[in-house]
Amino acid sequence: MTATPGQPDSPSVPRAHRPGRPASSRTPGRPLRDALTLMALPLVAALALPAAFAGGGTRRWFGGRAENQRAEAQAAKDAAAAAFYELDTAQRDLRISIETITAVDDSPAARRAVADFDALGRRIDEVSHRYIDAVDAHDLDRDDLEASAASRARAELTAAREELGRVKQELDRFTDGLGPLLGKAETQLARLAPAVERARQALLAASDALDSVRASGLRADDLAARLAALSPELTRLNQGAGQHGVPQTLERAERVSREAEAVRVEAERLPDRAAEIDHRLVSLRTRAQALTTRSEQVEPTLSELRRRFTAACWQDLQHVPDSAAENVRRAEAKLAEAQTARGAQRWADATALLSTVRALLNSTDEAVSAAGDRLHRLNAVQKDPQQEIDRTRFAIRDAQRLAMAGRNTPDPRHARPLDDAVARLDRAVAGLEGRHPDYWHFLTETEAVRRAVAGVVSAIREERGAGH
Structure with a gap:
């Protein structure tokens, strides 16, 4: 739709230049510009024309009925122009909404909305053509306008107004349906x-x-x-x-x-990261030196283990001195690489290398500590194995009391592993008899018994917790 007839502020555009309206449909004779101009003539002025004629005007007098029909036709024309303008304004506003949606949304719903808008636009063009044709077909300012011609004009213009109104309602319903899409786009x-x-x-x-x-x-x-x-x-x-x-x-x-x-x-x-890397370089270098000193003490510890205990107590530690020395050597080499990366400000490389150094030193520390810890534990159990036995028996008895709590007989699922734990402890104690007992086997067995008993206790508590 383009300029609106009958509106004072609307530009008067010749029909031949209106987009969407074929020039071939223009009515020959008086240009539409004159029609649009006259459409703006107030109804009062039209009704005053007979008085002007009486005062010496040029219009011929055809009687009251013709002038009444002319006035009614002019009123229908003004109403149709208002409906046309209202529809044109609504279409322009809706086009802005559609453009907003298409700028943001490419969903199927948005594409359907665009297609429906195009179809509605074609419908609007059709009723607009019929309205313009009705306006062009009737010159309500002719001096010799007959009552029958004015009546036809009023009927056609009224029909055009009603059709414009129906399409406006369709446009309003379509606009209301765009709410969710438009809200999302906005x-x-x-x-x-x-x-x-x-x-x-x-x-x-x-x-x-x-x-x-x-x-x-x-x-x-x-x-x-x-x-x-x-x-x-x-x-x-x-x-x-x-x-x-x-x-x-x-x-x-x-x-x-x-x-x-x-x-x-x-x-x-x-800057903090650089300072942290510098600190870690110093710290890990110091730790590597300390581990070198500590690893030198592993061999004397192993010698004492060999001298005082059976082979089963120390065989798994034989590799510790060599692996500790190798790990420290590799850690120092990685530290040198990390220092080079730090100097080149390759922060990620330096951080990764320092993580490798830390892992090597951690494993070395554990191995070196294991030798000393082994000797300490073996010394303790050799001196007084009863402490380890009592500790394990207490764990078993505590689990047995829990299994019997609120019951006359224990659940076989709990009683069986606890009975097995008692028998296993008895066998471990019996293994201490003899000239050269395997204390390390005794210690590993008592630890295994306590772990098994702890598992039974955990299962009992979970079952009772679920029951509550």
Whole structure:
């Protein structure tokens, strides 16, 4: 739809230039511009024309009936023009809503809405053509307008107004149905500008943090490369959603914000990270030296174990001196590599190497400690095995009391493993008899018995807890 006849503020556009209306349908004779101008003539002026004639005008007088029909036709024409204008305004507003939806949403529902709007637009064009044809077909200002012609004009213009009104109702129903789609689109559009601005600010903050770090003497080449990789994304953000789409621009802005923020955080942490790596280098180097000293004590410990206890008590520790020395040697080599990476400011490499050094030293520490701990425990049980026996029997009796709580007879699922634990402990105690008892076997057996008993206790408590 285009300019609206009968509206004072609407431009008078020749019909031949109106989009969507074929020029071949124009009525020859007086231009439509005159018709549109006369449509704006107030009804009072039209009714006053007989008085003007009486005062010396040129219009012929045809009697009261013809003038009444002319006035009614003019009123119908004005009402049709108002309906046309109202429909045109509603269509323009709806087109803005459709354009908002299509800018954001490419879902099937949005595509259906666009197709339905196009179909409705064709329907609007049809009734608009019929309205314009009705206006062009009747010159209500003719001096010799007959009553019958005015009556036909009134009927056709009234029918055009009613048809325009029906289409306006269809348009209103369609507009109401667009509510969810339009609300979603407007929400995304409202998020767009702030999201893009956040992305720009995040990039600026990351750049400032990187400049500050470099000013302190740290290169941060990897962070600079990550920030440089975001430059094309900033270019796309600046090109706007019109070129790349609203959903894509929103996603890009949020991703740029996240990545730029990560660069900023890492850049601000970099001085602390460098200091932490320096501290770990010193700490791990000191620990490696201490482990070297401690590992030298493993061999005397093994010698005492060999001299005082059976082979089963120490055979699994035979490899400790050699493996400890090898692990310390490898740890020191990795420390040297980490120092080189730190000097080159390859922070990730330095951190990974220091983690490897720590793992090597942890395993060495455990192995070296195991030899001394073995000797200590064997000395204790050799001196007084009864303490270990009593500890294990107490665990068994405690589990037996729990199994009998509230029962006359224990549940076989609990009684059987507890009976097995008693028998296993008795066998372990019996193994201490003889000239060269295997104390390590005794210790591992009592530990295994206590673990089995703890499992029974845990099962009983879980079952009773579930029962409550």
